[in-house]
Amino acid sequence: MDKFSFDVAHMLAGSLVLVSFVQLYQDRIYALLNVFALHAFVLALSVAWQAYVHDAPHLYVTALIALGFKAVVIPVVLHRIVQRLGIHREIETVVGIGPTMLAGMGLVALSMVVMLRATPEADPLAREDLAFALSVVLLGLLLMVTRRNAVSQVVGFMSLENGLMLAAAGAKGMPLVVEISVAFSILIAFIVIGIFLFRIRERFDTVDVRALDRFRGERG
């Protein structure tokens, strides 16, 4: 593989991590949804570049799925959900933005150390890819943990899945069936979570998960 294509792949995966950080920074829901769309777009680009570099046409399908569902359909639907729920003004982080960003940096460093040490003899592109993918997964988890609003937890979950897609695209042997099933499972999860959001809202007049905790009679 020539140096140029390697650098481009590196740049795209790196920008995915960067967009993850941007997600962490958002405290408005619309902004978060827009950044998530960008996240999925960068993922689609990255997967498409992998397809081009490795000359693996089935990866284009994956990229298309990512672009279609995650960059367009899901953000649009989430937008409409937020509108219908009327929660677009909510500011709902648990920990301050600063500590969250610091923790995110720590996580990226950790995943670099782990991945680079664990895979010394692997293909350099796959290696870098895996390290970035692990960072994205961890940042997605961090997003889920630091938000109170159910919608932003859904976004955290989706960006975590994006990290998995990146890892899957990097590992060359991944068959199309697995990718499609991953995409499908995300879709299902999205539907289920969407339905749940409305159910929660019907019961409690809010999608702040603290209401669930209050309902269960526990400390928040």
Place this chain on the structure above:
Amino acid sequence: MPLTIALLCVPALLGTSLLALVVRRSPQGYRAVYGISLAVSLLGLFAALSQLLAGAEPSHTVLPLGLPWLGAHLRIDALAAWFLLIANLGGAAASLFALGYGAHEPAPQRVLPFYPAFLAGMTLVVLADDAFTFLLSWECMSLASWALVMAHHRERDNRHAGYVYLVMASFGTLTLLLAFGLLAGAQGGYAFETIRAAPPAPLFASLVLILALLGAGSKAGLVPLHVWLPLAHPAAPSHVSALMSGVMTKVAIYGFVRIVFDLAGAPAWWWSMLVLALAGVTTVMGVLYALMQSDLKRLLAYSTVENVGIVYLGLGLALAFKAQGMAWAAALAMTAALLHGLNHCVFKSLLFFGAGAVLHAAGERDMERLGGLIHRMPQTAFAFLVGCVAISALPPLNGFVSEWLTFQAVLLSPELQSWGLKLLVPGAGALLALSAALAAACFVRAFGVTFLGRARSPAAERAHETDRFSRAAMFACAAICLVVGILPGLFIDALAPAVAQLVGDRMPVQTVAGWQTIVPIVEGRSSYNGLLVFVFMTAAASLTAYAIHRVASDRVRRGPAWDCGFPDPSPATQYSATSFAQPIRRVFGTVVFRARERVEMPPPGSPAPARLSVSLQDLVWDGLYAPVAAGVGRAADRLNHLQFLTIRRYLSLVFVALVALLLVLAIWP
């Protein structure tokens, strides 16, 4: 061929379990279930005997069951055949007994489906030739017996017994699982053949010994792992108690022998010291516990602990001799241990049958409320007496033969090289002698208080003789006790291939000595002839009886009943079970059980009665199990609030755990 027959028994028994599900509520259903179980057990007995007596080569087969890459390896060799003999003999006797006894079962639907499954599990453990099949059938055996223990689950004590049993059985299986993991090594060769071909490194082999001692020992009832046994064995219906005590403990011993002597490679010098120390403690503690009980079935269960100790003593000696290269001596010790396994199976089954008959006839297990049953149930009393004589190791019955052989092996200890063993083995021998004497006292007490004297309760006065199937089972066991006692040479010779396979040598051929004399080593050293002893004792006793009746007086005389110390006609003035045990409790119990006696005298002038109360403390439970139970309880209390976290905190826990694991991975050198 024997393997095929034995293997056919397993589906037959499992099918009987299914049949039991159908007929469980019909009043005569128990006859079908126990009848088929009896027939299948006899078939298994035939398979075991044909393998043993023909001295056939081990046969082996692999069935496409279980793990797909492993299959179910099954094998019958001399050792497996010997334990198959024990299992099916005990199974046949218990089934025959249950043909009569099963009629009195209040909840047959909770006993019938599990009983054949229990038999099938035990048969399959003995035949298993890979770790997976072994552990699977071991667990089947444990679970089926647990279900049988819980048959009368409405009683609080039984639920407690079932709980303790389940915990201890899980612990035992866990250690066995680890032991097999170590034996299989990094390659994961779980077939016994593979393990035998590549025995583990010495360090791992030692770990395997300790794990096997814990795992099989907890099932067999080695002190201090015995706590579940005296709770669970009496809780089951009596024929199942007989199976658990007589057969399941032997299957556990089989597991220990198979792992330690067959799979773990050459023994290290200190292995035997561990086994001997535990075995010595087990024999004495078991019989002391038994002496303190007034519940007849619990007494028998504790006596099982003692007998398991005797078997393990033989196994420990065999390990010692094998490690020192004295294969001929190891053969003697191993023969004694395996023979005692068979003997204990027979007489303990007999005694539990007797206890079951008494329980049904008088509705009572507490000896303090029995007594005088010899008048009401003479045949049961006679069979029970034979069992008591056998378990007390009195000639000419079978208990004497195996204990005598064990002592012969103990007496070889001066020829050992290691000084530690030279000192330890006589010590263990002294403990064995002490326990033999105490066991005799224990069973004089058990028989005397239960069957002699006068009835201590109205129920005992109204007792009646048990049914003919139960009596047949008891007399069959009594006959086997006598046959093994007077013709031990046959059995020792039948055992020889199993012993040779385990320790590399065998005892001298016994049947050539003539007159059924058994010679452990050489004739000049020691020999025993059960047949002669039997003939002599029978002749002497008959002559004495004849002489007394002839010479003293042949007329029936009527006079006042022996009233020395018996002036009061109330049965409460008799020796009770507790008072019979008092001297022994004072001598040993003060140390071993912290026994304390307290006398409360009423103040002068008060009409209140004086009271004597005795308190016993189970140091093993208080010192070992109570702290563990309390620790688990405290930890569970602390962890309880984890049940009530918010969704976000659960996510955080997952997140923190993931990051922590990644950190470990990053920092790990």
